[in-house]
Amino acid sequence: MSLIKGITIEEIKKIFSNNRIKRNYLEILSNSITIDVKNLHTDDLDNVIVGTWEYHKSKQIIRDLFLASEKYENNRNSGSKITALMDEWDEMRLGKFDWPFKPKMFDQYVHSINRRPLTEKEKDEAVAIDAIKYRRIKDINAQRNDYIEYLIFKNNDNIIPTFTNKRGVDFYINGEPFDQKVSRSVGKNFIDEYGEDYREIAIQRPDLVAKCLYKYQDEERFGFEPRLLIVYLDSDLEIEDIENSLVEVNFNNPINLEFDYRHSDGRIITYKTYCYIVLVHK
Numbered sequence: 001m002s003l004i005k006g007i008t009i010e011e012i013k014k015i016f017s018n019n020r021i022k023r024n025y026l027e028i029l030s031n032s033i034t035i036d037v038k039n040l041h042t043d044d045l046d047n048v049i050v051g052t053w054e055y056h057k058s059k060q061i062i063r064d065l066f067l068a069s070e071k072y073e074n075n076r077n078s079g080s081k082i083t084a085l086m087d088e089w090d091e092m093r094l095g096k097f098d099w100p101f102k103p104k105m106f107d108q109y110v111h112s113i114n115r116r117p118l119t120e121k122e123k124d125e126a127v128a129i130d131a132i133k134y135r136r137i138k139d140i141n142a143q144r145n146d147y148i149e150y151l152i153f154k155n156n157d158n159i160i161p162t163f164t165n166k167r168g169v170d171f172y173i174n175g176e177p178f179d180q181k182v183s184r185s186v187g188k189n190f191i192d193e194y195g196e197d198y199r200e201i202a203i204q205r206p207d208l209v210a211k212c213l214y215k216y217q218d219e220e221r222f223g224f225e226p227r228l229l230i231v232y233l234d235s236d237l238e239i240e241d242i243e244n245s246l247v248e249v250n251f252n253n254p255i256n257l258e259f260d261y262r263h264s265d266g267r268i269i270t271y272k273t274y275c276y277i278v279l280v281h282k
Helices: 009-015 019-029 042-052 055-067 070-091 103-114 120-154 188-204 206-215 239-245
Strands: 159-161 171-173 176-183 227-232 255-262 268-280
Touching: 009 042, 019 042, 019 055, 055 070, 055 159, 070 120, 070 239, 103 120, 120 159, 120 176, 120 227, 120 239, 120 268, 188 206, 206 227, 206 255, 206 268, 239 268
Parallel strands: 176 227, 227 268
Antiparallel strands: 159 171, 171 176, 255 268
């Protein structure tokens, strides 16, 4: 059910992280309707929220509460953290900002290091430097994701945020739930299909990128739920690149997708879904 029509207790659990925030929400709401909030327990809080839900009024109260939350403050400050971390990268002379190895291929990476004509000390130093680069890239990308989440919320008043990311929903856009998924590239399949011009094609036709990401996702994480896809076309991004990439994103008209997915048991099933996609690039 869309939040525009009403809210369920399950949706309440996805938006509100604790009873304190629920009480704060109802206390603000009580200024316009009569509610005795003080003695309400968890089930009562949820039932009152369900019974008094009015989308536009409720959305604004939640957004105002979110502006005062620790999550919002951390996301907002991520911009300056990115700049500081990138400066440290340069000061440490870590070279090109790129993944030294793929997460699932660490064993293969170490094996390749061991086969090089290097001393044992030189091999240790190579692994140590690449491990530092890997950790720092993970940290920088996490800060980028948080900053993107901040910009999306700040620049779009049709969004209800969630105070926790533990239930598979990061935003409600026009009342509909979306799970934010981040990809560090458009994916090998997209590059193989569109060749040297893949980058320009991705920018011109982001729907093709979205379809490819759904179609070739790992089965262990398979899903066809509505997603907000964040896709990096470049790795060495500045704050301005991130901000410029979000200027013209339309969060009113999601992309409708139909894709065929080949499951591990050989079945090919056609799925339908809808999503938003943000290509982050220079």
